[in-house]
Amino acid sequence: MLRKADVLSLPSFQFSQGAQRALQIVGAVLLLALTACSSQKPQPQQPPAQQAAQPQSAAALQRWEAKGKLGVRSPKENGSANLIWQQANANYRIHLSGPLGAGATTISGSPGGVSLQRGSDPAVMASDPAQLTEQIMGWPLPVSEMFYWVRGLPAPGAVAGQKKDSKGLLQSLQQSGWQLNFSGYQSVGAFQLPSRIKAATNNAAGPVSVTVVIKEWVPR
Numbered sequence: 001m002l003r004k005a006d007v008l009s010l011p012s013f014q015f016s017q018g019a020q021r022a023l024q025i026v027g028a029v030l031l032l033a034l035t036a037c038s039s040q041k042p043q044p045q046q047p048p049a050q051q052a053a054q055p056q057s058a059a060a061l062q063r064w065e066a067k068g069k070l071g072v073r074s075p076k077e078n079g080s081a082n083l084i085w086q087q088a089n090a091n092y093r094i095h096l097s098g099p100l101g102a103g104a105t106t107i108s109g110s111p112g113g114v115s116l117q118r119g120s121d122p123a124v125m126a127s128d129p130a131q132l133t134e135q136i137m138g139w140p141l142p143v144s145e146m147f148y149w150v151r152g153l154p155a156p157g158a159v160a161g162q163k164k165d166s167k168g169l170l171q172s173l174q175q176s177g178w179q180l181n182f183s184g185y186q187s188v189g190a191f192q193l194p195s196r197i198k199a200a201t202n203n204a205a206g207p208v209s210v211t212v213v214i215k216e217w218v219p220r
Contacts, residue, residue, distance in 0.1 A: 056190035058151040062089050063220035066150065068213045072100060075206040076138030081105075083212070085150070088220070094143065107133070109143060139208050140201070145176050150212065152182060152194045167192070177201050188217040 064087050071080040081100035086093045094107040103119040109129055116132050117123040126132035129143035148155040152170045154162060160174035169192055173180040184195040197212045 058153055058191050058193060061151055061191055061193075061219055063087060065218040065220065066214045067216040067218075069215075070096060070100070071209075071211040071213075072139055073207075073209040074139040083214075087147070092143070092147070105137070107141070107143065114143070134203075138205075139210070140203065141210065142176060142178065142199075145178070146199075146212075149173070149180060149197060149199070150194065150214070152185065152192070170194075177203075186214075186217065189219055191217075191219070193217050 064085075066083070066085040066087075068083050069080055070083040072078065077100065079098075079100040081096040081098040084095040086095075091110045092108070096105040096107075097103075105116065105118045107129060108115050108117075113125055113127050114129040114132055115123040115125050116129075116136050118136065124132065124136055126135075130140040133139065133141040133143075145155040154170070154173055154175060157176065162173045162175075163171045165171055169185055170182050172182070178199045178201045180197060180199045182194050182197055185192050186195045193214070194212075195214050198209065199212075200207065200209045202208070
């Protein structure tokens with residue numbers, strides 16, 4: 001027979017054991033919840049150094065040597081020449097050799113002006129390269145604007161219209177009285193640079209078309 005003291009202590013023993021069991025269950029549930037949360041943490045983003053490098057803007061290219069060909073169709077001249085364009089910031093030297101112009105022609109310019117020399121003739125100085133080339137060669141070469149166009153960029157000033165592809169590369173441009181079409185680009189280091197440009201205009205002497213094909217870009 002149980003004594004009164006034993007009967008009174010029995011419910012207390014059963015309650016303590018049940019509480020312990022409940023705490024164990026709660027602890028297990030919390031542990032599962034924490035494990036699930038930790039597994040769902042977002043993965044860290046890829047460090048910038050490991051992301052794909054984006055092409056650099058051609059505006060950063062200020063020094064280069066470009067080799068290729070230049071073709072001209074105008075009322076006074078039809079032909080082509082080998083082209084070497086050397087640029088050093090605001091200074092440039094454009095050398096044309098071959099049938100176009102019947103010999104070598106060198107156009108050198110700086111912020112102070114431009115000079116043109118054909119063969120062994122004395123150099124002629126001017127302030128505007130397009131006017132100088134039209135005066136001496138019979139067709140205009142807009143060197144000041146081409147400093148930008150040759151890199152696939154609009155020149156400073158008003159733009160009548162332009163189109164770019166899905167990569168942001170210039171495909172056509174109307175500026176300074178010229179209609180330009182860019183039909184090819186090439187990867188040159190961190191740059192995407194034109195490989196073929198056709199420029200057309202109409203002046204008092206008639207229509208003029210200038211095609212520049214660059215086969216080799218050498219950034220300096």
